[in-house]
Amino acid sequence: TRQWRLASRPVGEPSMENFELVTVDRPEPGHDEVLVETLYQSVDPYMRGRMRDAESYAEPWDVGDPMKAGVVGEVIESNADEFEAGDVVTGDLLWAEHAVADADELQRVNPDLGPVSTALGVLGMPGVTAYWGLLDVGDPKPGDTVFVSAAAGAVGSVVGQLAQINGARVVGTAGSDEKIEWLTEELGFDAAINYKETDDLSGAVAEACPNGIDVYFDNVGGPITDAVWPRLNEFSRVAICGQIALYNETDVPTGPRKLATLIEKRAKVEGLLVSDYQDRWGEALERLSRFVHEDEIRYRENVVEGFENAPDAFLGLFEGENIGKQLVKVADY
Numbered sequence: 324t325r326q327w328r329l330a331s332r333p334v335g336e337p338s339m340e341n342f343e344l345v346t347v348d349r350p351e352p353g354h355d356e357v358l359v360e361t362l363y364q365s366v367d368p369y370m371r372g373r374m375r376d377a378e379s380y381a382e383p384w385d386v387g388d389p390m391k392a393g394v395v396g397e398v399i400e401s402n403a404d405e406f407e408a409g410d411v412v413t414g415d416l417l418w419a420e421h422a423v424a425d426a427d428e429l430q431r432v433n434p435d436l437g438p439v440s441t442a443l444g445v446l447g448m449p450g451v452t453a454y455w456g457l458l459d460v461g462d463p464k465p466g467d468t469v470f471v472s473a474a475a476g477a478v479g480s481v482v483g484q485l486a487q488i489n490g491a492r493v494v495g496t497a498g499s500d501e502k503i504e505w506l507t508e509e510l511g512f513d514a515a516i517n518y519k520e521t522d523d524l525s526g527a528v529a530e531a532c533p534n535g536i537d538v539y540f541d542n543v544g545g546p547i548t549d550a551v552w553p554r555l556n557e558f559s560r561v562a563i564c565g566q567i568a569l570y571n572e573t574d575v576p577t578g579p580r581k582l583a584t585l586i587e588k589r590a591k592v593e594g595l596l597v598s599d600y601q602d603r604w605g606e607a608l609e610r611l612s613r614f615v616h617e618d619e620i621r622y623r624e625n626v627v628e629g630f631e632n633a634p635d636a637f638l639g640l641f642e643g644e645n646i647g648k649q650l651v652k653v654a655d656y
C-alpha cells in the first residue's frame with residue numbers, strides 16, 4: 324500500500340519536491356483498531372501550516388513522516404466492536420491508501436444520506452466551519468450585506484448560501500469567470516468579483532456593495548481584505564476564517580494598517596477555529612444536510628482521480644484550480 328510523506332519543508336510556494344510517495348506493507352489492526360481503505364482523501368489549505376516547522380493551531384508534521392488528512396474510507400477489517408467490514412467511516416487518517424485507526428478516532432458515514440464524499444466537504448469540516456463561522460461569529464441579520472472571499476471554495480460557497488438563507492445580500496470574490504458564473508447564476512449571489520481580472524479592487528467592492536458591508540467572512544486576507552476594509556459599516560463583524568493569500572509568504576505580512584476604521588465603525592474582528600465547535604458539530608450537520616436535501620444549499624466537488632495525484636490536488640488549492648471542495652478519489656465505493 325502507498326503513503327505520501329513529507330520529504331522537505333517548503334519555502335514559499337510548496338512544490339512536488341516536498342512530497343515523497345513510498346510503498347509500505349499494509350498495516351495490521353491491533354486491539355480496538357480498524358483497517359480502513361481510503362475512498363476519498365481531502366486536501367485542505369491549513370495543511371500548508373503543518374508543513375512548516377512552527378507552532379500553530381495544527382501541529383507541524385515531521386520531515387520523513389506520513390502526513391494526515393480528512394479521509395472517507397471503507398472498513399476492511401475490524402477488531403473493534405463499534406465497526407465491521409463494509410462500514411463507511413470518516414476521520415483524520417494518513418495520506419495513505421490504507422491506514423489503521425483507533426475506533427474512537429472514526430465517525431460513521433451513512434451512505435444512504437448522499438454521496439459519501441460530502442462528509443469531507445459540505446457535510447463535513449468545511450461545512451461546519453461555514454455554518455458556525457457565519458452564524459456564531461458573523462451573526463448576519465436580514466438585509467445585511469455579507470461579503471465572502473474565496474467564495475467559490477468549500478467554505479465560502481456554503482457561507483454565501485447560508486447568508487442568503489438568513490436574508491442577507493451576498494457578495495463574493497473568486498479567481499475565474501467560471502467561478503463567478505457559478506456564484507451568480509447558480510448559487511444566487513447578488514454580485515461576485517473576479518479579483519484576478521480587476522485592476523481596481525476597491526472600486527469593484529464599492530460598486531458591488533452600495534450599502535457597505537455588515538459582515539466580512541474572510542478566507543483569504545491580503546489585497547482583498549485591504550479593499551473590503553474601508554467599506555465596513557458601523558457595528559460590522561469581521562470573521563477571520565483563513566488567510567490563504569498569505570500562507571506562502573516568507574516575510575511577516577503587513578496587515579490592514581487603517582485600524583482607525585474599526586474605531587470609527589465600532590467594528591468587531593474575530594478569528595475562528597472550527598475545532599472549537601465540537602459540541603455543536605452535529606447541530607450544524609443536521610441543518611446543513613436538510614438544506615442540501617431541500618436544494619437550498621448546492622455544492623460542487625473538484626475530484627482529482629488517483630492517490631498518486633494527491634500532492635497535485637493540494638498544490639492546486641493555491642492556484643484556485645478547485646470549484647467547491649477539492650478531493651482526491653483513491654478507490655471506488
Ligand code: NDP
Nearest residue numbers: 368473476477478497498542565566567568595596597643
Ligand atoms: P477553498 O476550497 O476555498 O480553496 C482555496 C481557494 O482559495 C482557492 O480555490 C482559491 O480560489 C483561493 N486562493 C488561493 N490562493 C489565493 C490567493 N493568493 N489570494 C486569494 N485567493 C486565493 O478552501 P477551503 O474552503 O477549504 O478553505 C478556505 C479558507 O478557510 C482557507 O484559508 C482555510 O485555511 C480556511 N479554513 C479555516 C478553518 C478554521 O477553522 N479557521 C477551517 C477550514 C478552512 P480563487 O479562485 O478565489 O483564487
